[in-house]
Amino acid sequence: MKLNQLIKSCLWIVLADSYWTEPLALASDADQPITIDSNTATYDDVSATSTYTGNVISTQGSINILSDNLVIHFVEGEVDRLVFTGKKAKFRQMPNPGADNITGEALTGEYYPKKNLLVLIDGAIVRQGNTTHTSDLIEYDSMGAIVKAGEKTSDAKRVHSVFQPKQKMANNNVPIF
Numbered sequence: 001m002k003l004n005q006l007i008k009s010c011l012w013i014v015l016a017d018s019y020w021t022e023p024l025a026l027a028s029d030a031d032q033p034i035t036i037d038s039n040t041a042t043y044d045d046v047s048a049t050s051t052y053t054g055n056v057i058s059t060q061g062s063i064n065i066l067s068d069n070l071v072i073h074f075v076e077g078e079v080d081r082l083v084f085t086g087k088k089a090k091f092r093q094m095p096n097p098g099a100d101n102i103t104g105e106a107l108t109g110e111y112y113p114k115k116n117l118l119v120l121i122d123g124a125i126v127r128q129g130n131t132t133h134t135s136d137l138i139e140y141d142s143m144g145a146i147v148k149a150g151e152k153t154s155d156a157k158r159v160h161s162v163f164q165p166k167q168k169m170a171n172n173n174v175p176i177f
Contacts, residue, residue: 029061029093029142030116034079036070048074058082060113062094063142067109082111091118093142100129102147104140116143124149130164 039054050072058065068086072079088105095102104127106120117139120126124138126147135149150159 029063030113032061034058034060034082034113036072038070050074056084056086058084058111063091064093065089065091065109065111079113082113084109084111088123091120095128095142102126102128102140104138106138117141130166132162132164133159134161135159 036052036056036058038052038056041050041052043050052070052072053068056065056067056070058067058070065082065084066086067084067089070082070084073081073083085108088107089109090103090105091109091111092101092103104118104120104125106124107122109121110119111117112119120138120140122136124135126133126138126140126149128147133147133149137149137151139148140146141148149161
């Protein structure tokens with residue numbers, strides 16, 4: 001009887017461990033520093049903002065954002081919000097090891113690192129695997145890998161989603177076209 005309880009306990013530990021390891025990959029992004037490379041950088045102590053222009057590359061863990069311009073807003077010395085703009089600013093994140101990257105683009109984006117929230121505004125597109133969502137407003141929760149598109153307050157702003165079928169493979173694992 002005690003052996004059965006030990007086996008059950010070990011199985012629960014293995015199951016709990018496999019359940020909790022998946023989100024840890026996302027959680028590790030939030031614990032990483034934000035690094036920025038750009039052509040120019042300006043810090044304004046009065047407005048507590050830092051502005052970066054020209055081929056801006058922002059990285060935090062597996063989250064990468066490419067934009068023409070980036071403004072960082074600080075609250076009490078900590079990064080509160082990143083606002084990026086460009087001719088379709090782009091982002092990419094690996095949600096879990098082995099999973100398809102989540103990519104997106106928009107004319108304007110706001111990233112709230114403390115909330116793990118990315119808001120894409122105006123011409124927003126988010127893709128993962130065979131799925132594409134387009135709307136004027138898309139929110140992406142990077143911690144939970146949850147995409148919310150559209151506005152509840154407006155029927156005029158529509159969401160367009162496309163789910164492509166997976167390609168069939170030939171016997172030698174080559175896609176059939």
